[in-house]
Amino acid sequence: MTARTRPLAIRCTDVEVQYTIRSHRPLLRDLLRGNPPYTTTVHAVRGVTLDVAVGESVGVVGHNGSGKTTLLQAMTGVLPLASGELLVRSLPTFLGVKAALRPRMTGRTNIRIGLLAQGLTRDEAEAQLPAVADFTDLGPAVDLPMETYSSGMRARLHFAIATALTPEILLIDEALAVGDRTFREKSAQRLDEHRSTAGTVMLVSHNLGEIRRSCERTVWLQEGRIVADGPTDEVLRAYEA
Amino acid sequence: MMHPSDGPPESETETDGLFAVGRATPLGTYLKDLWRRRDYLLRVPVEDLRVQHAHTLLGNLWLLLNPVLQVAVYLLVFGVLIELDRGVENYLAFLTIGVFVFHQTQRTVSAGARSVVANVGLIRALRFPRAALPMGSAIGQLLSFTPVLVVMLTVTVAHGHTPGLRWLTLPGLLLALTSFGLGAGLAAARANHTYRDLENLLPFLFRLLFYLSGVLYSVDHFVDNEALRSLFALNPLYCLITTWRWALLGTDASGLVWVGTIGWPVTALVGGFAAFRSREATYGSGA
Numbered sequence: 001m002t003a004r005t006r007p008l009a010i011r012c013t014d015v016e017v018q019y020t021i022r023s024h025r026p027l028l029r030d031l032l033r034g035n036p037p038y039t040t041t042v043h044a045v046r047g048v049t050l051d052v053a054v055g056e057s058v059g060v061v062g063h064n065g066s067g068k069t070t071l072l073q074a075m076t077g078v079l080p081l082a083s084g085e086l087l088v089r090s091l092p093t094f095l096g097v098k099a100a101l102r103p104r105m106t107g108r109t110n111i112r113i114g115l116l117a118q119g120l121t122r123d124e125a126e127a128q129l130p131a132v133a134d135f136t137d138l139g140p141a142v143d144l145p146m147e148t149y150s151s152g153m154r155a156r157l158h159f160a161i162a163t164a165l166t167p168e169i170l171l172i173d174e175a176l177a178v179g180d181r182t183f184r185e186k187s188a189q190r191l192d193e194h195r196s197t198a199g200t201v202m203l204v205s206h207n208l209g210e211i212r213r214s215c216e217r218t219v220w221l222q223e224g225r226i227v228a229d230g231p232t233d234e235v236l237r238a239y240e241a
Numbered sequence: 242m243m244h245p246s247d248g249p250p251e252s253e254t255e256t257d258g259l260f261a262v263g264r265a266t267p268l269g270t271y272l273k274d275l276w277r278r279r280d281y282l283l284r285v286p287v288e289d290l291r292v293q294h295a296h297t298l299l300g301n302l303w304l305l306l307n308p309v310l311q312v313a314v315y316l317l318v319f320g321v322l323i324e325l326d327r328g329v330e331n332y333l334a335f336l337t338i339g340v341f342v343f344h345q346t347q348r349t350v351s352a353g354a355r356s357v358v359a360n361v362g363l364i365r366a367l368r369f370p371r372a373a374l375p376m377g378s379a380i381g382q383l384l385s386f387t388p389v390l391v392v393m394l395t396v397t398v399a400h401g402h403t404p405g406l407r408w409l410t411l412p413g414l415l416l417a418l419t420s421f422g423l424g425a426g427l428a429a430a431r432a433n434h435t436y437r438d439l440e441n442l443l444p445f446l447f448r449l450l451f452y453l454s455g456v457l458y459s460v461d462h463f464v465d466n467e468a469l470r471s472l473f474a475l476n477p478l479y480c481l482i483t484t485w486r487w488a489l490l491g492t493d494a495s496g497l498v499w500v501g502t503i504g505w506p507v508t509a510l511v512g513g514f515a516a517f518r519s520r521e522a523t524y525g526s527g528a
Contacts, residue, residue, distance in 0.1 A: 007258070008259060011256060074262070076262070076525075077262035078364070078522070078525030079523075080523060085261060086262050087256060087261055089258055089259055091262065093367070093368060101362060101363065102288075102363075104292045105292055109288050112284065113281065113285055114367060116278065116281035117278065117281050117367050117369045117373070118367055118368070118369065119274070120280075121280055122280040125280070145292075
């Protein structure tokens with residue numbers, strides 16, 4: 001048991017998350033044939049207990065399907081909990097690779113809409129816009145429709161929008177992996193700034209170098225359970241072994 | 242926790258100010274959050290309209306051309322080829338109002354139904370009250386209705402119905418139409434999120450309603466039985482179409498129809514909003 005004096009940003013107590021997947025066959029056929037399991041329940045997170053303090057930066061590692069993304073999504077409140085309790089200081093912002101904004105609109109319009117959606121007024125959004133556009137490093141491409149972007153460009157745009165308002169708690173799911181080296185350095189720098197202003201970060205990544213660079217603490221998930229939780233060096237040594 | 246005497250004080254301070262995620266936001270806070278996003282609600286439909294006809298030659302001229310062409314087709318088919326206009330004066334104006342009011346309602350409901358499913362990316366990426374999506378799409382439909390309204394009023398005036406006092410009710414009728422579409426759209430968005438089947442079903446439901454709402458014919462003329470006629474007031478679309486014709490053509494609208502014109506939008510809005518909010522937390526899960 002670690003004694004902590006810093007206030008907590010996230011407290012997970014025995015969190016379990018299950019979600020149901022529809023079978024690919026139509027529902028009705030199963031119902032008529034009396035096959036009850038026409039859906040499959042996936043126990044993605046099976047009892048995670050975890051405290052994250054304000055200003056902490058925690059890496060999350062584990063193989064594909066170990067429940068990393070599900071855990072992060074549960075923290076944003078998008079997925080209902082099957083059991084347990086999940087407390088947060090403020091609602092976290094989730095940053096993932098797959099999230100698409102509006103493909104037919106330009107990068108600039110997407111930034112504007114993203115800022116407005118997060119509750120800025122029109123004037124505030126217009127004032128923020130140049131800085132966010134600049135951070136994306138998209139150059140003139142910021143005025144092209146987003147459907148013309150590469151996945152790396154999309155990720156940059158998205159990272160810039162999601163971090164523009166410096167949310168107190170930021171959950172990042174592989175989003176930095178797609179950018180090029182310059183952008184990765186830039187985003188790592190932004191995360192450092194974020195932490196220095198008491199921002200909390202959880203970072204899911206298969207890039208262990210990135211986790212070493214940004215996180216002092218790492219959690220290792222396996223089949224929905226925590227198998228190790230401690231200083232990044234120690235946990236990663238065990239993980240890589 | 243092992244030693245109750247010295248455990249609690251520390252844990253009390255460190256969990257101070259935490260709250261459970263996924264817990265429903267109180268109604269007041271939710272509405273305040275929506276109000277804070279009013280700029281967003283107006284911006285998105287405008288941008289959507291801007292890209293909507295991006296790959297066409299005539300661009301947004303289509304917003305005006307569409308209703309004009311529609312009236313032309315109806316004039317040709319119903320006015321010249323088939324003589325369905327028995328018992329109705331100024332059949333073209335009568336038909337135009339019926340069709341446009343009906344289609345506007347249908348479009349608002351359908352757009353609302355798709356709004357959550359189509360924006361799963363936005364939902365997963367950003368935190369905002371999800372009702373902003375159906376509301377934004379309803380506002381978008383309202384904006385694109387403007388040129389349709391212009392065509393509708395032109396046809397009415399061209400038929401010799403000069404603007405009168407009843408025109409003053411038009412903003413109210415427009416509000417009733419949009420509120421009903423939004424309310425039904427909120428409910429449909431929730432249902433569509435769980436069962437995508439609804440998206441396939443809606444067009445047929447509306448086609449059925451189309452024939453039951455007196456769009457093409459005058460219910461008063463075909464249905465003599467008073468009791469049967471009052472049954473039509475159970476159809477929100479019939480109520481809306483009838484009161485729109487009352488305002489523009491000077492035709493009759495019974496008290497029951499007026500109750501429906503006001504009652505249905507209010508019921509749909511309150512019920513739809515409650516239904517939508519009850520599943521708010523799950524919209525990102527993309528079942």
